Amino acid sequence: EAQVTQNPRYLITVTGKKLTVTCSQNMNHEYMSWYRQDPGLGLRQIYYSMNVEVTDKGDVPEGYKVSRKEKRNFPLILESPSPNQTSLYFCASSLAGPSFSEQYFGPGTRLTVT
């Protein structure tokens, strides 16, 4: 089954404790992206990657890091989480090219930073 998976689905952590949210897709997609969703703000793009070893900032990259060492994986790293990073996070992937806007989203990771 074609899918985007994220782990963990739920995470409660404390300020300053480094964490990684994993994202994996099995569709051989070149493009992958991370978003955060907050009430009243819709989805905001954090980082995206056009292909392996190619990453770029979205609209809200501060406090986050990403890496793209393999095509299928695109982990999101919070080196020193803060309470304002409490949010619902989505990973997405798509083919590159004219239709790469048609992204497939993962199920989401709900992160709480206390």
Place this chain on the structure above:
Amino acid sequence: GQQLNQSPQSMFIQEGEDVSMNCTSSSIFNTWLWYKQDPGEGPVLLIALYKAGELTSNGRLTAQFGITRKDSFLNISASIPSDVGIYFCAGQRANAGGTSYGKLTFGQGTILTVHP
């Protein structure tokens, strides 16, 4: 960063009614998309629009790419209870060479409630 203005923020309608929502931007987009998000899940693509003026249907859903390339609307006809959810518009801009940026900008969402 750039955001799209999506309206209305929420709608409460009776089953069978038609629904209309729209998105506007101060910037030109070369692609407009409409997504639906069910509770506890990620957004799912409903309709993608690639040309100014394009009108595309997907079952009871119809979406249009505005002529100015700064707006789009989504209509749902004869709503049913399973239409409940959050609807998002999203836009993608092109660079000077006409290649799409990797950045996708989303609207704030329209929460749709359908009463049986």
